Amino acid sequence: KQEVTQIPAALSVPEGENLVLNCSFTDSAIYNLQWFRQDPGKGLTSLLLIQSSQREQTSGRLNASLDKSSGRSTLYIAASQPGDSATYLCAVKRNQAGTALIFGKGTTLSVSS
Amino acid sequence: EADIYQTPRYLVIGTGKKITLECSQTMGHDKMYWYQQDPGMELHLIHYSYGVNSTEKGDLSSESTVSRIRTEHFPLTLESARPSHTSQYLCASSVGGEGEKLFFGSGTQLSVL
Numbered sequence: 263k264q265e266v267t268q269i270p271a272a273l274s275v276p277e278g279e280n281l282v283l284n285c286s287f288t289d290s291a292i293y294n295l296q297w298f299r300q301d302p303g304k305g306l307t308s309l310l311l312i313q314s315s316q317r318e319q320t321s322g323r324l325n326a327s328l329d330k331s332s333g334r335s336t337l338y339i340a341a342s343q344p345g346d347s348a349t350y351l352c353a354v355k356r357n358q359a360g361t362a363l364i365f366g367k368g369t370t371l372s373v374s375s
Numbered sequence: 376e377a378d379i380y381q382t383p384r385y386l387v388i389g390t391g392k393k394i395t396l397e398c399s400q401t402m403g404h405d406k407m408y409w410y411q412q413d414p415g416m417e418l419h420l421i422h423y424s425y426g427v428n429s430t431e432k433g434d435l436s437s438e439s440t441v442s443r444i445r446t447e448h449f450p451l452t453l454e455s456a457r458p459s460h461t462s463q464y465l466c467a468s469s470v471g472g473e474g475e476k477l478f479f480g481s482g483t484q485l486s487v488l
Contacts, residue, residue, distance in 0.1 A: 266417075296477070305381075305465055305479035306418075351418070355475070362420040362434050363477065 268366035285352030381480035398466030407449040
């Protein structure tokens with residue numbers, strides 16, 4: 263059974279710091295991996311999607327990497343800002359035909375000014 | 376910006392009431408999903424649909440039911456709400472093909488007294 267773990271559960275940093283959020287999954291046979299952002303009381307916004315054949319994806323100050331063989335992904339946030347404060351969720355898709363994403367519990371990030 | 380809408384945003388009702396949570400998307404996506412999320416916990420898939428007149432149960436057992444009569448509309452119904460149904464319900468949609476990036480609505484926070 264695929265399980266997704268995110269460490270740390272919570273993180274507080276001062277504005278301007280670079281930071282890394284970690285995601286690990288138990289079954290390396292995945293189709294893709296997505297990173298989402300969730301603001302309090304709201305839905306999820308997809309940030310980056312990495313196909314199983316890819317090693318990384320970049321969008322602005324965000325960079326996500328994928329090491330399928332070791333069952334790990336990282337989300338790197340450069341020059342953090344207070345507006346980055348949110349919960350970041352990692353989710354894996356088992357296969358192309360499979361429908362469900364398996365989510366981690368998320369890392370809650372707080373960036374202070 | 377994704378065009379997927381959920382109503383109501385918040386709902387507080389008494390035990391035994393019948394409720395319907397609405398979800399609509401204007402992107403023409405064939406695939407739609409309902410996820411359930413408790414505070415600090417993972418999202419779990421409770422229902423999904425691959426198109427009109429297609430509905431399936433997800434990984435997490437739920438007493439709710441869904442229907443898909445129109446592509447853009449995917450309502451979720453609870454015939455008799457109970458306190459155990461208190462949770463956040465998130466609707467999502469995606470287009471088929473490689474990637475299948477998910478777009479989420481803002482969610483409905485349901486409280487059953």
